[in-house]
Amino acid sequence: MNEDEAVAGTDPSGRNSRKLRVSRRLVIVSMSLVPLTLLSWPTMDLVLSTGQDWSFWRSAVATVVALPVAVLLIFLIRERIGVDGVTGDASSWKYWVSLALTLLCAALIQSPFSMMFTLGTWWCIGVFVGSRRRSAVVTAVLLVTPWLLTPLVPGDVNVGLYAAVWVGTMVWAVFLAAGFLMTIWLWDLTRDAINGQKARAQLAVSEERLRFARDMHDLLGHSLSALAVKAELAGRLVDRAPERAVAEMAEVQDLARRALQQVRSAVNGYREVDLPTEVGSVREVLRANGTDVTVTGLEGLEVPGDKAGLAAWVVREGGTNVLRHSDASECRIGFSVTRDASMEREALVVEVYNDKVRGPDKEDGLSSGNGLSGLSERVAMGGGALSAARTGDHGFLLRAIIPLAEPASPALRDRLRRNAGSAAAADPRG
Known part of the structure; x- marks a missing residue:
């Protein structure tokens, strides 16, 4: 049973299930816009290569490599948000393949600006789809990667400008990651609230079943005991006092009809027990038993x-x-x-x-x-x-x-x- 079916089990109208489904779709769509922007950085590098003394094919290959990275990031987001009731850390192979392709794409991109923003875009998503320890190690690797790729940047590198772009990319990535964190937090809060409502509904159903079982025991326990006493008394009186035995059996029929009416009332949920009537019924039955x-x-x-x-x-x-x-x-x-x-x-x-x-x-x-x-x-x-x-x-x-x-x-x-x-x-x- 997936998450939607579990919610619908205590929500016959499907309202909560629809809320959860629509919320999930909105979150996934809004978060998937960021992986799509990853395609813009190698594309920008490709455009710049036409006016620079850069390799066109290098930028073109980077653009092609960025496409599966964006697709894998979207799948990682779906797994993090939860599809078909599965939530938690995303699949490891998708995580590592997307990271390897991102590093390859960054190595092929010739503009330092586009290269750093490609790495920052992947980090904004990757930091939330893995364990904390894994994310810390990968973050450290991505921080030093731009400096390791400086030999692949065409022309002379202005270290001061390069460092400024590096710092600016980090600030931009942190702000984008904060937005991602807020979105994921709101989604988790929404899901927990709806699951909590489902749990409360299940608890209410369990309590109502317990109440119904207790009512059935109390109703049938007394009524069947009274019927047994009356029937036993009528059996003893058949030979000695036939007329009284007939009267007792009439009372047995009346008790049976009353018990049936009580059970029907309990099932319909409109049962009310009247104190004087109940006292009179108990007194009558006990007296018939010789008490x-x-x-x-x-x-x-x-x-x-x-x-x-x-x-x-x-x-x-x-x-x-x-x-x-x-x-x-x-x-x-x-x-x-x-x-x-x-x-x-x-x-x-x-x-x-x-x-x-x-x-x-x-x-x-x-x-x-x-x-x-x-x-x-x-x-x-x-x-x-x-x-x-x-x-x-x-x-x-x-x-x-x-x-x-x-x-x-x-x-x-x-x-x-x-x-x-x-x-x-x-x-x-x-």
Whole structure:
């Protein structure tokens, strides 16, 4: 899979893929203009040779040699920018062949000006397509090359003018390289930004899959446990109380239809869990299993919808655990609102207790099953905390603390304390 396909995998509209493709093309085209200018230096030397006592064929061969150099530099730029998802150092053979041809071209060029600018043009690109160590060595070689080629320059060489052109070429090459560096930096930044967006999209998809799997476990775990209990009860009552068995099977059908509706709602993404309905459903199922259920604190309880939904998930998972992992004769479901004094906010406390947990008294807690582990993650995402532990009377207590509001700021907490102190001082009852 290339880079464009990877981006398109989390971008169905292809918008990010098009952005990356267009940006790459613009960068490659803009940077490829410089290699094309390399052709102008031997061409200028060829033109000057007609008015000077220079070798025409020498300049003509230099012009021909410069053509593959320009082509190789364009390919090096494409590989540095990244084509088909491949980025990094360019191919070594293209690098070294283009350098060798550039040195040959410089040796054939008869004008010192054109010769130095040919070397400077190659350096502006070559310094960014190789490793730092390689670029440092090649830079040193290119700096001394003009002085090594002075015997090939026709006529007498004015050392002062020659040195001035050499310095001017270096300054020009550095400025051009700075422009190249800025272009490459902007391209890398653009690519990293789009790849980061792709990574965030993939993370969001993974989180949504995890949420969906957790919801399916919670929904089907409770519903299938309830169906199993109802069906088992109906089977026991077939001979002793046929009419009640028929009623139980009708409830099994109703539970099955309700479970199917919940699954469809979850798949469509519009599922909302109602707290009183969930408590009633859990109480009905547990009572059918022979467990007496007591609910306290629900009447008159007013909490935000999302917090009520979270509390409903706690009750659902607690009821499922009672069915699967206990022989309880009593189950208590309690709701209470308390104030967190340290954070100056209210919290809803949900407790599900049963009096007889099944199995040996071994290590327990949130790691005992996928249901409680998923519920702990769900409560934590809501800013709360979940605990699950055996009690001294061989029971089991599931407790969730769900914050009902954001923590108060330090200034607000100080003001609340001052107001509370003023109210206490003004109370005539002392």
